[in-house]
Amino acid sequence: MPRVSSYRRRDGTRVRGHYRSRRPGGGRSRRPYARRRPSRPAASERSGWWLAGIGGALAAAWMITEFVQRHPVWSALIAVGLVAVGIGVLTVLFRARARQAVAERERARHVGATDTMTGPEFEEWVAGVLRRSGFTGVRVCGGAADRGADIVANAPDGRRVVVQCKRHGPTNRVGSAAIQKFAGTCRSIHRGEICVIVTNGFFAAGDGLRLARELGIGLVDRSALAAWAHTGSTPATITRY
Secondary structure, eight states, rough: EEHHHHHHHHTTTEEEEEEOOOOOTTSOOOOOOOOOOOOOOOOOHHHHHHHHHHHHHHHHHHHHHHHHHEEEEEHHHHHHHHHHHHHHHHHHHHHHHHHHHHHHHHHHGGGGGGOOOOOOHHHHHHHHHHHHHOOEEEOOOSSTOOOOEHHHHHHESOOEEEEEEEEEOOOOEOOHHHHHHHHHHTTTTTTSSSSEEEESSEEOOHHHHHHHHHHHHHEHHHHHHHHHHHOOOHHHHHTOO
């Protein structure tokens, strides 16, 4: 849009002029170049690759057939060598899996493996001990809102079992407060008929043990857990309730 401005010359004459306003930055604005999209290969090109692959496979099959017909002895030796290599590879894989399975079984039966586990890993480990001992319907349900029930299962006689897992170090102790808290939720909330606390540590002597006997809470410490995992026999502290 034109604008009008005026000024005076040295002789006093007043002069008016018309000027056209320019855009900021000067010059005309240029349109940005459109970004060119990558072109997809045409259908004819894709079909050409397929045809080339099929042709190559047919040519390879023809060459192998010709070699077998012209050199039957060498072909038989090569086939036997390939079979031997395949058998060797499978044997190595099977042996590696067998060693891994043995190591996992030993780990599942040794309480020392629990010292490096996390809380959820320890719950899964205890659940495996329950399954090997004849408990059915074993389910790990531990979490932030479990209200003390880390594992629920059915005993061999059909009673409902509620287990709380306490993963500690070998020198840590589970006190009476934890036992009392679990006793308040095991039967009233989880409808447990057999309530058990399992730890890879030990329980504090004194009020905790007396409270567990009075409330009918089975306690499985590190020693009892080690024997349970190794033999598969349920501890007497559980079966007596």
